[in-house]
Amino acid sequence: MENLLYIALFSPLVSSLFAALFTATPKKQFIGIIASLLIFTSFVSSSFLLAEILITGTPVHVEMMTWMATGNLYIPFGFVVDQVSVTMMMVVTLVSTIVHIYSIGYMDHDKGFNRFFSWLSAFVFSMMVLVMSDNYAGLFIGWEGVGLCSWGLIGFWFHKEVATWAANEAFIMNRIADLGMLIGIFLVYWNTGTLQYDGAFAAFATLDTATLTWIGIFLFIGAMGKSAQFPLHTWLADAMEGPTPVSALIHAATMVTAGVYLVVRSNELYDLIPNVGLFIASLGAFVALFAASMALVNRDMKRIIAYSTLSQLGYMFAAAGLGAYWVALFHLMAHAFFKALLFLGAGNVMHAMHDELDPFKMGGLKKKMTATAVMMTLASVALAGIFPLAGFFSKDAILESAFVEHHFIIYSVLLFTAGLTAFYSFRLVALIFHGEERYKLFGIDPHEAYKFMLIAMSPLLLLAIIAGSLKMTYYEMVTALLPATEYHIHNHLVYWIMTIGTQLFVILAIVYAYKKYANSKVTVPDGTSAMENSFGYKLLINQYYIPYFYEEYIVKSYRELSKIFWKQVDLKIVDATVDGIAGVLYSTGERTRDMQSGNLSTMLKWMVAGTIGLLSLAVVFGLAVRYSDAILAILSGLGV
Amino acid sequence: MIDHILSVLIFFPAVAAVFGFIIHKDSMRAYGVAVSVIEFALALWLWFAFDSNVSGMQFMELIPVVPSFGINYILGVDGISLFIIILAAFFTLIGIASLTDTKNVKNMIITLLFLQMTMVGVFAALDAIIFYVFWELSLVPMLYIIGAWGGPLRIYASVKFFLYTFAGSLVMLVGMLFMAYFYYQATGVWSFAILDWYRLILPESFQLWLFAAFFIGFAIKVPMFPFHTWLPYAHGQAPTIGSVILAAILLKMGTYAFIRFSLPLFPDASVFYMYPIAILAIIMIIYTAMVAYAQEDVKQVVAYSSVSHMGVIILGTFALNVEGISGSIFLMIAHGVVSGALFLLVGVIYDRRHTKMMDQFGGLAHVMPRYATIFGIMLMASVGMPLTINFVGEFLSLLGFYQQSHTLTLLAGVAIIVGAIYMLAAYKKMFFGEITKDENRNLKDVNKRELLALIPLSIITIWLGVYPKPVLGPINNSVESIVQLMHDKATSVEAKIRIPNVIEGIVITRTPAGEAH
């Protein structure tokens, strides 16, 4: 079993290093194939591990070697495959395998082809480390590693200014959160004496709530960065500058869910601190709504999907925060499938449209790209949570859990968001695939993607459809590790009303979206319509002015402050003080050197003056000694 | 020979340098490489002969110099100094091997060999005066390197470097003399031997003053804010090789001295000054990182980043526990490797373009992919990416200090953010975007000689990031004994609490590792 684990873990690394060897050479098709094969190997191994877990129910735990050991600190490279991590492994390896294969076609004409696979495989490796590690430090390795790969892949087209800017933004924002994570890790270490999950979890029970709260908060801050929760969310939309397969893999299916994974992994911690859990859930609900609202009006296909991702992450956090860890994980999995599918479909569209991203400039593409249209529509249905697709089961479970836990505000927010989700998803589908063929105005001749790309996408389609049926199997497996909270609304009537009501609400939203955007009247907006000038629209299209705020007030002031620190403080104060001391010494010498006038008479006068100075001192001293008693008497009289 | 290996390590380069005067200048580089290879081999031998399980000094040598005044030539090496010595040998080798065609290459190599003598001497000396001798002597070759091969402001920079450090260390000398005097008062014998001083327990009030005196000398060398302003000039003006050695080894003298002198000699004062120094360190970390962000010259960015990283080292040192101190020593090595490599990398582009201004570059990744890759690796190491060498040190340092203060560690942790900001910004300016300057279109990628220097550094960066144990193990042993010494010597209650008792501590934890796997 260990060997399987190592194969699952290291074949992405091998793939990455292999591709890295060729980064400086021209594109070679076989690199993509070999990389995909290696990732597939990893997937197969993961599957075997999954089977093992399903059968035996015992986790596989290995300790490869010591990483850091000093003082009382002992951190090994330890890996564990248990019910939670194997879920993540499956998701990661499956989606990555598909994305790898897809990328062979998608990146066909890019001269950074080899480099792309190197980065992509490296990402898979980092992600595997993240999910498989048996301690927080190992998790942090993966955590940072995926951040690095994300940086490299967002900025993959490094000649584009926006891409590199977005890459740096993503990296730095993640770093801000990583600091929280790091502090969380420190807290864990100094309070439990270990960073191993099992040891730490065992020790948590003995700690006081305040400490645990702090640990929970700081770890969650880390999760907020990776999962792009408010207020660290802006990087995710900007990250869409990267190649679309990257968006599919990293910014939809895997990396951004790492935060959820962390919370789920630390469930024993968050179980002890329900207040923090509630906060997480509330924030999740807020982000779900907040992101969905921005998706409503956006005119960038990928960004819309990105906001949708953000929104769904909010759902996951809401679930995890409420203690429904397995639900969060299940939604994570389901979401990975349909969201990756959505992105890959968007990639096809982008290819067809020559990297055009504005859905208003598309329309009626279903004739040219039927397969893609079907896939994206089904993915959107799944996303909207229509029975019997994957989204229905997972999202419904979240709503139920919120309802059962009596957090009705969260429940209603999430319910409302579900409607929004349906609306923006089908707004997108409608704009792209239905209505007039507006792309003709721009002289674009779209074509369907390579067949093997479509075939590669098909497993995702399948899973997006059927994943829901696996719910109970999954539940049984994963609750071996996670709290087995099953949410059943005991009143059947209420349950049915709720379910059907939700479905109706969602379908209503879909219909409305179709009505509004799938007709021939839709034109490319030119910024003159009343809606486009309304306050609400502006607020949403500008993302609540948050990026503007960050740029104007944080980035700029940081830059200005840096300049001031350098030009004013460092050069004009600190350094000038040093030079000033030297300067004062020098100029004192320069000014007093006239004492040496070279005139003998002056010299003699100096000598005499010196003597007289001494004499005066002597007299003062002599008098003071002689009359010391009197002086003391006077001084004491004066009260000194 | 193994008994005198430290003396050999110290004086072999010096003797070789003297003989270097008679070598013809065309053969000089080969000679220099040969000498430094031998020196490096000797250093490696030292490592192999070193017993990692012993926490105390090894390979001790003692020759009386001024016995009536207690000055003896005492050498010894423990886990703390061992790796810095190896690093010094390694960087001299790399420096000489990658030396580009400068004028007066003969003088340069002779100077470098002398510099090597002083560097090894500082880390091997166990007598305060001998330490001081090498400490001061190291200024001279560096002065010459900056002053003779540097940029337009080289004279200002070199003189500033020399005088600033010189002034600081003179204050330190006064401190040393005081220390010896206290030892004399206590025992009736003059001694400057550090190991003798370790046995002396001073009253806290004395400790405070002496600590301050030593601090000035060390802080300027490190350099700590606000004594850091010589560094940007020195780096900015120095030739590549000068910057490399300055950053990789010379700065480490200061932090090494903190661990060798300040902590074990003045445990109470260390606790007393812990917060002020930590605050200075945090200012160093954040402030200089911001200043680095504002720089226009890529070398200055790396220079200020050095200061920022040194802040983390200081913080780790003043964690006063095994984790922090081990981490800071490891970070010294890590920072040596990484900043040395970064300066070499800056030198690569400087050799080609004769400018270091970032606005002159842009899009270099198109024409110099290998260069960009290696730079990227070092960049990631510099920002403390896990599985690179820097992370281990940074993580341990911050982890260690967390025990002392949560808030300050949180502030210091900003290092990982601000560090990423300036580094990524610089990388973006240099390597990303379209090529805007025609001069950059036909730049050659790194050549073999440069790779010869950079590849080993990259390998070390990753290797020790993944598997730090061979270095961390010996460090840990020596640090444990130092922390124990501090704990035993501490007189104030607070210090007793702040400095952990290692012997007790070992019993508690050490989660049994599943070594069977």
Place this chain on the structure above:
Amino acid sequence: MEIGLNHYLVLSTILFAIGLVGVMRRKNLLLLFFATEILLNAVNIAFAAISHYYGDLTGQMFAFFVIAIAASELAVGLGLLIVWFKRHGTIDLDTMTSMRG
């Protein structure tokens, strides 16, 4: 009115002060040397007086040697002045300012 040692000491001091005035204000080196003679002579009076009041001969010895020293100094001083005068035709010390700072 008894003349005591203090009287002589005071006299000596006054003469010494006059000598100092001369040393400081004279620019003509020859006249400046006069002033240095006054300094030594002033001291001599005091030595003789102390010697007298203490009944001790040491003071007279000192005075004796001071006279010898004054004489030797004069020889060297005049020698130097002669050389300077030969070259510059003046013995004003304001002409000697080639070195300064």
Place this chain on the structure above:
Amino acid sequence: MLAPVNVSLESLNLMTLAPMLIPIVGALLILVIDLFKSNLDKTLYVGVSLLFLFMDFFALYDASTIFAQDGTMLGVFNVMLIDGLALLSQFIIVIASMLFIPLALTHKRFHEFSYPEFFALFLFMIGGFQFMVASDNLILIFVGLETASLALYTMIAMHNRDKSFEAAVKYFTMGALAAGFFSFGAMVFYALTGSIEINQIAAVLAGNGYADIGYVLVGVVFMLASFGFKLSIVPFHTWAPDVYEGSSAAMAGYMSIVPKIAAFVVAMRLFEFLIHSGVIWLEVVLYAFVVITMTAANLWALVQTDVKRMLAYSSISHAGFVMAAILIGTTQANSALFLYWILFSFTNLGSFSMLWISRQKHLPDGQSSDHSYDKFAGMIKTSPMAAVVMALFMLSLAGLPPFALFWGKLYMISSAVTGGYTVLALIMALNSAIAGYYYLKLIVYMFMKEPVVGVNGEVYVSNATNALKTIIGIAAVGTVFAIIAVNPLLEFITAFVYNSGY
């Protein structure tokens, strides 16, 4: 009527005179040789001088072995006082003189060396200094001092340039004033105690518990002024830069060492007992003198453009530094004074000799003074060896380990520390740092600047002969390998100083 005096020859202890008489005999011999045969080459006189100096050295060695056994010796009606201080300082005087005199063997011809009288005066001067240090009788000190000074004035003037006359006149005139101060000071002490022997003065003053503190202070003031002049303590230092500049480089180097050590010994004899008896005023004033002299001289040295003048100010600063020993007044401090001065002698003589071998008769184009910094620009290219040696001397003067002067500074600062003068120790240390700048400036010129166009390498060694190179070699070796000599020197000095009761 006076009774006839009966004095046994043994009781006179005439052997105590031997070291002083030897150079005087040598001087007379040179005068006699000149009488019989003039126009002899200077090498003869150099040889004779060296010979007598060696004899002097052995006489001293002999005396020191006796001292090591029997302790302090008095001689010739107790006028002579041969104690450790006297011996140590005489060693320094004689050794420095031996290092100096071969510098007369220059490549270029200089005026003073064409006189046999120069060498006679030189030996007389040494004799004078030896008398000065080997007595605690103020009369003999005064006479010895004047003998030496008069010879010195003349030797400076014999260089025979305008500047050297100017220097001699300035030195002479101020010396005359200082002589006046000395005699006035001696008079006050005599008036106070009825004695002019320092230990007697000390005894009397201690006996009445410094009842006449006013008188004591007046005496101390005038003595301070007088020795301040000799030791070039600010503000009595004004002669020093001019005189150093005016005299030949070799002479300047010599002057920075020998007259000062003689003056230091006397100052030590005179002020030490006052310091120890708690005359706080003196302590304060000396403290101020030490600090002001060190610092001010350093500041002036910073702004010099001429290397020789810079070295002159640096010598003043070093003198101030060493003055600290008298202030501190412990055995360690006094030993440190001698150790410092011995090491200083090597280094300073070496650096002045470096100026001497680069002496040209006429100024090169574009230079305002004999040894302006510009002359040394780029020396590493034109004559690397000379540059390296000069740099060694500069580093040593700056107190960089492990060169000679570092050990002196180390021990001196240590003595300040042990003496309880913490702040002083810090000031001394920081002053070394300030001083670093101007020494470094020369190194910067030599190593980091391009040679001035039109100056070829020969300029730097225009005056060099093998003899000069040997002297510089000795100085360089002494500077570099001082570390070996420090321990024996220190033991030797400490024993001598301690046994003399200081």
Place this chain on the structure above:
Amino acid sequence: MFEAIAFYLFAFLTISMFYITVTTSQALHALTALAAGMIFISAFFFILGADFLGAIQIIVYTGAVMALYAFGMMFFDSTRDVKEKQGNKFIVVGMATVAAVLVVAIFSAPILSDNIVALYPSVGAGNTQEVGMVLFTKYLIPFEVAAVMLLVAMVAGIVLAGKKMDLSLTLMNKEEILEMNEDKNKKVLS
């Protein structure tokens, strides 16, 4: 009484003479006044019973020194008015006054020491004999050194005033020195 009158008289005379010496602009006046002052000082010596010293004072100072100065003055051609640029007179006079006042203030106090022992007391023999006795026993060595000092002064005077100083080897280059040597040889021959 006589002593007091004599003291004040001669004190007045010496002070005024020396005052003239340092203030007059006539070199000749200065010289004369100095000589007179010296003679008046010898009067003090006689008053104080230091006959030998008095005699020496007159012989050495008024005889030898003054004669030398007179020669010097003639040589330097400064018999006429001496023009001296004066800076701030106040500083000069002020400093001297302060010095005098300070020292006088201290010196007007009696010396308290009671343990002063005369080392070489006068034994009632003639002053000259006593002086001789001390000079040639106790102060023999200083005396001899003084002789050396006078020799040094003599040599110095001869060298400095000698003709050889007129040409400076220090400033001449090689060719000039050779030329000079040839001239000298010629002179010797002729």
